[in-house]
Amino acid sequence: SACSSRFVLSQMHPMWQEPLEVPGGERQSPIDISIRKSVFDPNLKPLVTRYDPRTCQQIWNNGYSFLVEYDDRTDKSTLHGGPLEDQFRLCQFHFHWGENNNWGSEHTVDRHLYPAELHLVHWNSDKYSLFEEAVMEDNGLAVIGVFMKVGKRHEGLQKLVDALPAVRHKDSVVEFTKFDPSCLLPQNTNEYWTYAGSLTTPPLTEAVTWIIMKQPIEVSHDQLAVFRSLLFTSAEEEVQKSMVNNFRVQQSLKDRTVRSSFN
Numbered sequence: 149s150a151c152s153s154r155f156v157l158s159q160m161h162p163m164w165q166e167p168l169e170v171p172g173g174e175r176q177s178p179i180d181i182s183i184r185k186s187v188f189d190p191n192l193k194p195l196v197t198r199y200d201p202r203t204c205q206q207i208w209n210n211g212y213s214f215l216v217e218y219d220d221r222t223d224k225s226t227l228h229g230g231p232l233e234d235q236f237r238l239c240q241f242h243f244h245w246g247e248n249n250n251w252g253s254e255h256t257v258d259r260h261l262y263p264a265e266l267h268l269v270h271w272n273s274d275k276y277s278l279f280e281e282a283v284m285e286d287n288g289l290a291v292i293g294v295f296m297k298v299g300k301r302h303e304g305l306q307k308l309v310d311a312l313p314a315v316r317h318k319d320s321v322v323e324f325t326k327f328d329p330s331c332l333l334p335q336n337t338n339e340y341w342t343y344a345g346s347l348t349t350p351p352l353t354e355a356v357t358w359i360i361m362k363q364p365i366e367v368s369h370d371q372l373a374v375f376r377s378l379l380f381t382s383a384e385e386e387v388q389k390s391m392v393n394n395f396r397v398q399q400s401l402k403d404r405t406v407r408s409s410f411n
């Protein structure tokens with residue numbers, strides 16, 4: 149899928165310094181979601197996801213996270229509803245996590261940090277014909293964020309966890325098929341926050357409608373430990389660096405309002 153293979157994320161080290169200026173800079177992500185400052189919007193609709201597991205293709209360690217990539221050449225795995233006016237196509241999902249269970253998520257809720265956060269990345273296939281075009285437009289992308297907390301083992305996630313040793317190093321790819329990402333959504337997808345933001349890794353473009361689920365999913369301590377066994381570095385590099393703390397620092401809300409789909 150074009151959504152991540154053609155875009156080589158900036159070669160800056162994953163703990164990259166914040167670039168001096170970013171495109172626009174008025175709607176950057178991630179942010180802290182203040183529950184009391186969010187505004188209930190009764191016009192927000194339920195989210196509708198239709199994912200076809202047959203579009204799942206591979207897992208790729210891009211040196212920043214690991215991406216599970218989907219065939220986005222047709223409208224087989226889609227997202228619409230919620231705050232969205234158009235239909236969006238799933239291109240990949242990936243995660244952000246910490247070196248321990250005390251932190252790791254990019255977004256926070258009333259400053260509460262989760263040990264990890266899942267991002268399901270979609271692009272507006274009603275308005276654009278290629279992912280590359282959508283990335284440059286302010287309504288081009290929609291990312292569903294799901295918080296992850298430590299608890300019982302997540303059976304659906306285990307198939308993915310078992311494949312991770314095959315993509316331990318940066319630039320490694322392994323075939324990964326027949327995975328339905330809706331198993332990673334919480335059972336209640338009607339309660340979410342939404343706001344206008346950006347990609348949280350370079351190019352940081354301000355093209356994302358963020359949809360953050362209120363209900364976290366539970367994963368086990370051991371499953372998160374396997375995430376931390378991945379490496380930022382490629383097999384050739386002599387010094388291996390554990391892939392941990394791959395989250396961006398929080399950004400100012402500026403002149404934005406976070407809406408909630410629930411009261």
Ligand SMILES: NS(=O)(=O)c1ccc(S(=O)(=O)c2ccccc2)s1
Binds near residue numbers: 152269291349
């Ligand atoms: N963490 S996040 O969900 O905001 C995110 C960062 C990068 C991507 S991308 O790989 O889709 C991509 C998109 C456009 C250009 C390059 C990569 S998605």
Ligand SMILES: [Zn+2]
Binds near residue numbers: 244267
């Ligand atoms: Zn992300």
